[in-house]
Amino acid sequence: MDFDQLRAIASSIVNIPEHYRLEMEDSIPVGEPKERCFIWESEEKDQGKIEITLDLETGKLTSLSIEVPNSAIEEALSDLEGQETSRESIEAAADVFVTQFVEGCAELTWKKVTKRGKYWDVEYCKQVGGLPLPDSGCEVMLDAALRIVRFRLHRRRDAATKMPEWPEKVADVQTLRERFLEGLTLQPMIASLYSSIYEVGQDEPDFRLVYGPIPDFQMLDAATGDDLFGRDHYVMPPSRPIPAPAATQSDGLSNDQNKASLLYTSEDWELQLGIDRDNYRLVKTADDEERIKLYYELAGQADEVPQPDALSVDGYMKRKWGDQLRKLDSSIIVSFEKSTERLVGLFRTSEQETGSKGERLSRQQCWEAAERFLQFVLPDYLDYLQLEDAKAKDDEESREDPREFFYLPVFVHGFPVENNRVTVSVDAYTGKVLMYMGVSYEMLEKMAAAKLQPSLSQEEAFERFAPHVQLRLRWFLDREAEPPVYRLIYDVKALIQGSGEREHQLSYIDAVDGGLIWRKEAEGE
Secondary structure (H helix, E strand, O other), X not given: OOHHHHHHHHHHHOOOOOOEEEEEEEEEOOOOOOXXXXXXXXXXXXOOEEXXXXXXXXXXXXXXXXXXXXXXHXXXXXXXOOOOOOHHHHHHHHHHHHHHHOOOHHHOOEEEEEEEOXXXXXXXXXXXXXXXXXOOOEEEEEOOOOOEEEEXXXXXXXXXXXXXXXXXOOOOHHHHHHHHHHOOEEEEEEEEOOOOOEOOOOOOOOEEEEEEEEOOOEEEEOOOOOEOOOHHHOOOXXXXXXXOOOOOOOOOOOOOOOOOOOEOOOOOHHHHOXXXXXXXXXXXXXXXXXXXXXXXXXXXXXXXXXOOOOOOHHHHHHHHHHHHHHHHOOOEEEEEEOOOOEEEXXXXXXXXXXXXXXXXXXXXXXXXXXXXXXXXXXXXXXXXXXXXXXXXXXXXXXXXXOEEEEEEEEEEOOEEEEEXXXXXXXXXXXXOEEEEEOXXXXXXXXXXXXXXXXXXXXXXXXXXXXXXXXXXXXXXXEOOOOOXXXXXXXXXXXXXXXXXXXXXXXXXXXXXXXXXXXXXXXOEO
């Protein structure tokens, strides 16, 4: 369809207020367009926005988003105060919209209504055997007044996917459950527990010594009982303590083991990071409660950027988020933790660093460069970090990626700190550190100062955890297959079904008092 037709269709989907103006009209994604996106915004800043996306070929609606100012939301809530909204009325309002804009909506026989804050979310799917097929339908969101504020069409993503058939037989649940428990271990670890995510009190410690399940879930073919991926899919790669490096002479590093020689207050920290102020200029400094970020551009870089078309994606993004985009385009980004003045982040582009490629350094040579860097930003890294085993790369992968990555999980008192690791990438031709993603040194000091000793044994933790392990049948869309295919699987997790159909997942066992730590889930209506 031509763009004028698509624009006319988009303008007719919902009422576009007169004081809204068209801010963006472009085909997306850039380079491989499949949809035409239109964005209208209120002339007053942050007072309303409508975004509509249509299929380029058919003109059918694929997504809709309507944003209104908070004052309008509060007014609607005030008008409805004291009134109860029934599931039937929510579904009826959503059904009207879906019937109008989704072809074959009669096939979407599975529906789920979920309360999300001030909004209602209604998901539509096809179903086989009473179970929903992922991404086979659409999703609609309504506000408190049951007005449509968001819509997404899912099923166009995998148009070639065939409807699955229920297998002739499924594997025995009890046998699979016992097999999972045989391979399950409860590992002591340090976890950060936030009351917004876990069922813990607001005033409880930020971190706790817990036992976590390894693996914490599994996906099994329901017909054969075979694991879809293998154990490595569910667990982090193994890591090992880092051997102390051989002593080096005249390396310019501090002799104080716990004192980083690169701090935000250091006079020459820019020079130590290779930031030559004759070649780079500081364009932005951001300061929040925890970190200071500095953004540098290569001299003359901003002058080389061409001006995009006003209604294009690039033009819209430049008007809307110009300052943020400029930060993303920065040649060098540096982050310091305010409380400790330690470097916690470094990113530099490799285009100016690699230049003409010579002979590629070995991984060991790159590790030596990474370790020298760690020695002056985190001198006591041997106390906190281990080195993750590297995955083997073939020659083609090495040629395509001019970097070597090193992943270093965090350990305190010998316990792994879940979801915390340091990442260092090194240019494999120059030996320069291109990226450093650190962790909070303040957090490390707090954890190191805490007395973390389990009162519960692994066997006792296992006995508390095992009764909650359940297997649930569901359809899984395997996008790795060509074309994508639905597979009936057993999900293996530790679950409990609470009141009001509110389902929790058991995440940890407290290693000190043996308490069960549950993860919060959305409430289904």
